[in-house]
Structures are given as structure tokens and as C-alpha cells.
Amino acid sequence: MTTSQALPPALAEIVTDFQELEERDRLTLLLEFSRSLPDLPERLTNHPELLEQVMECQSPLFLTVESEQTDKGEVIRLFFKAPPEAPTTRGFASVLFEGLDGLTAAEILAVPDDMPEQLGLTRAISPLRMRGMSAMLGRVKRKIVAGARPAA
Amino acid sequence: MPVAVESNEKFAAYAHPERLVSTQWLADALANGATADGGLVVVESDEDVLLYETGHIPGSVKIDWHTDLNDDVTRDYIDGAAFALLATAKGISRDTTVVVYGDKSNWWAAYALWVFTLFGHEDVRLLDGGRDKWIAEGRELTTEATPSSPSAGYPVVERNDAPIRAYKDDVLAHLGKPLIDVRSTEEYTGERTHMPAYPQEGTLRGGHIPTAASIPWARAAAEDGTYRSRVELEALYLDEAGLVPGDDVVAYCRIGERSSHTWFALKYLLGFDTVRNYDGSWTEWGNAVRVPIAIGSERGELPKTN
16 A cells, blocks of 8 residues: 655545545545535636636536745645536545645645545546546646746 | 336337437336336446436436446456346346436446447336436435345346447448547547547547548437437438438447447437447547548548558
8 A cells, every 4th residue: 555654644634534444435435525625716706717627528627726825935725616417526626625725836746646546446436537536636736837826 | 027118209200219218207107116126227327436426316226337337357348247246236137127317418328228238138228318307307316325126136148249339340341331430529630639638548649530420429419418309310410421221330439438329329219220339439449550540520531452
């Protein structure tokens, strides 16, 4: 089993939660995550052009990242939107949100690219679907590297 | 015992109306207890592996196209023994009427139906309009788990692929006869193989099989996800694609799921006897060595034989 030592604490905890469950129960946990994905703030709902739409054969996912000045310096805020008909996509988005929102750019960029595999879901959801989900982390990172837009 | 076939004006125009049921028919059948004795089993098959869990038709069971119907080791569909286990676990006997429904205008449901047909399951029908229409009409969904009630057993039947499934070599031998490419226009022309920066099955070349007509699958579906009428389907596949009744047709897409939806329309709604789904589809063809492609919006020429 892969260790999750290199992960930020919140994400490491999520990974441990998944790993401690039987395979079937991991799907149930992912379903719970899908329900807790927060809605977009109104300023983004009203400005869909600020979101990157990722459309393909599978369900559409919208995401954007913003930088925000806080007491601990500049942090990254994550925003995801996926329709209720795509609970698996929402579940992964929700895991990334809970695990990474509010961290610094450097902390997020340091997350290993194979982190999604560590959730132990590959067999339960199939390798093909897993590739799509893993790509979500890649897209978050690419947007950060490209330069997060300051929060409005 | 097979459950009575639905008859209505729209379905009656199709070549095989017994392959479709309406949402009202299903609601009535459920209310009449058709599922109680195992005579009818309702199967949900979706793109999203968790969608069923967010709410499904009461009493329905889930069959997932990836994790239930595929064999990763052989990169093939499951074999007769595995299908018998799956069917038994889902409460299905050989003479059960199976009604399949799903998301995305039933494209995964049609795929599951096609796999049932590989095993020669006789009475398998599609819920016209699928999951979305059922929900749009405000019909009942539940998150309550369907109690497991295995059937008395399902025989081990070996798949009979040849009548409805084409392999790559079959498609090469088929060149010169009609092909329907059901992918998006951008995939057909070769502009893209999948979305940028979004890993999919991974295809090296973009384009289509030479001479294939482009009829994106969704054009066979109305706004509410139901199949278009016979007249509309004829306009699409006969007038526009140029098919002639009696043609031997192969349909393909990227991995064979969207083309199952078109396969169903050609086979059961328009009544083409010989329609095969090429499930290797672009993922195989676009990568294969020594097979020709065509690029752009024209259908392209047949390759010279050597």
C-alpha cells in the first residue's frame, strides 16, 4: 500500500479513511463526499465564463482556482461544479476540495499525481473511470501553475 | 413467464415494437406486481457508477457496464459462466423479461442490452426515454437498497458474438458495405480524438473508417431521451446516411457504447437484420497497425486492395 505521508494533513486523513474501509464501503464514502460538495458562490454562478469547462464523453465538470490573501499568506481556493447526475465526479471533486482548499500553491503542487489512486477505488469504479478522476487533480495543478486569479 | 408486450401507436410503427416499453407501461407493470415473481426484472445501467445509489426505480437492480460486464484480463466481455452468476445474482432467469434503463438517453442501457443479446437472452427491452424521462415525469425513485433475491439459476450460455458484434478483421472484410460512425463531428473529421488534457482511452490517430457515414448517435434521440419516430429515423439513416433496407451495417463509436444506441435503432426500430456493433471502435481502429483511416468531413475512398 502506498503511504500517504507526503500528503497535506486533511487530505492524508481522507486517504486513510478510504483505505480503512472495505472496497464496497469506499464507494459509499465517495457517495457521501459527493453530497457534501459545496455549491458555487453566487459571484461564480453568475459568471460561468470564469469557470473552465471540461467537456468530453463523460459528465461535464467545471472548475476554477483563486488566490486569496490570508493571515498565513496567499492561499488557493478551489471551486468545482458538477451536475447531480455525476455523483462519482462530484465525489472526487469533493475529496479534492476538502483535502486541498485553502492550502498554499506550493502545498497543492507537492501532492503526488497518483494521490487519487491511493483512495483504493480503482477496482470498484474501473481503471478507465479512475483515469478521468485522476486527471482532475492534474487540472487543478495546471490552473495553479498558469496563475490563479485573485478572488474578486 | 414473459410479460405482455406494450402496444401503442409510436411503437407499432417500429420493426420490433416488443423491444421498447414506455415509462407508463413500466409504472403499471410495477404497480401490478410484475416483479414479484421474477417474471420482470428492471435493470439500471449508467455511465456514472454511483448514480443508481442516488436514487433508482423501486425494485430495480444495478448492472455496471465496466465492473460487471467487462473482463479486464481478456479485454473482452465476461464469459457464459460469469454472466450466469451475474444474472442469477440479479434475480434473472433465462425466461425473465428484462427491462433496461439508464442515464444519457439510455446509451449505457443500450450497451447492457446489447451484451444481454450476445448471450441470446430472449426478452430484453429498453425503457424508452430512460432514467431522465422517468424522473422528468415525477415518477418514484428510491435510495432504498433492493433486497437481494437471486433467481433459481441461469444457464451457462456461451456468447454468440458473430451476429451482432464485429471485430476489427470483420470490419476490414466489411469495407465497401455501409458503416455508421456515431461519434461527434470533431471526432469524425479527426480534429480531435478526445478532449485536450483529459486522458481517455488514448488514440494516436484522429479520423474515421473510410466510407463511414457520420450520424452522431444523439440524433436518434428526441429531447426527452426517447427514440425518434420511425419516419424520423428513416430520414436520418435512409435518406441522409444512404442506407437501403436489407443492408449489412456496422456501427462504431469510441468504445462501442454510443454505437449500441444506434445499433438498437437500426436493428429493432428500423428492422435491419444484419447490424453489428464494432465495440473495438475508434480506440482500436485509430491505434491499429495497417488499417486505413480517412480525415475530414468527406466519407473518403476505399483503400486500394493490394
